[in-house]
Amino acid sequence: MKQVWNEFEQWLKTNRPKAVGTLNEAAAESEIAAVEQKMGLTFPKNLKDWLMIHNGQRDEYIAVIENYTLLPLEEILYTWQTLKELLDGGEFEDFPEIEPIGPVKKEFWWNPRWISIATNGGGDDICIDLDPDEGGKIGQIITFWHDWEQREVIADSLEEWVTATISHTDH
Template structure:
């Protein structure tokens, strides 16, 4: 994961160094362990490696040329504190049976359809409007523990983006280097041409 992230960050440094400046300092291993204990799960090693490189990102730039753009295809990397806060909020809604009357989940790939939100999903990036990219530790049959999926707050689709964090970042860096994913100006703002690096 470290090599993949290094390639990704090098691309950002060359093409939009402000994004790199928005990354936080590394998380402490004690912070990671505390979050795991509170959520009752174990983070995949690849995600722990990422947190030990950067504990998410700030939604501001020291010197801002453009409006803020999240590093993960316009999605902002969450800090450990934000990950736990998101999990606690969703867990409370689940426990209060808020999701019981929601539409049935439409799974694109091996995602369990009985959960609108699953307490074994780790939100790792957000678009700021309640839509997240998650690591799925409880996949449906045929899935992979640690697969990367979408979560939409007002849409029932749950899509498997990739079988693992490493595989996903391998595809991201490939698509950035060959120009499939790129930064563009849209209405005076700098944005990625692919939201959340979700592919087609």
């Protein structure tokens, strides 16, 4: 993961120089463990490694990957808790059925085993899927739209998602 981060930071310096200064310091292992406990989830090792290099970004609305900013631990937790409250309160029950593109479970509008790691600030997130459908991979990267039923697997892993961004120099 360190190698991927180093390449990503080099890419940022060239393509999104303003974003480099918005990256947070590393998260401590104990901080990650506390968030995992509150969520009742175990983060994949690559996510822990990622957060222990940079704990997301400060909230400065400078996107790093497409139009997404990277979430720090406290925002990962806050997003999860907010969506979990909505789920538990039955808010998603009348929502349309999910239209999966790739092996994403369609039983849930939002699945409590999805970890939001990036957001566009409008309720649409990039998530790590810890509960993929048959044929999927634990840790695959999926899209979550707050107002659209499509859920798409966009990468098999966090590393693959970041690497695809780097090789996509579209800016």
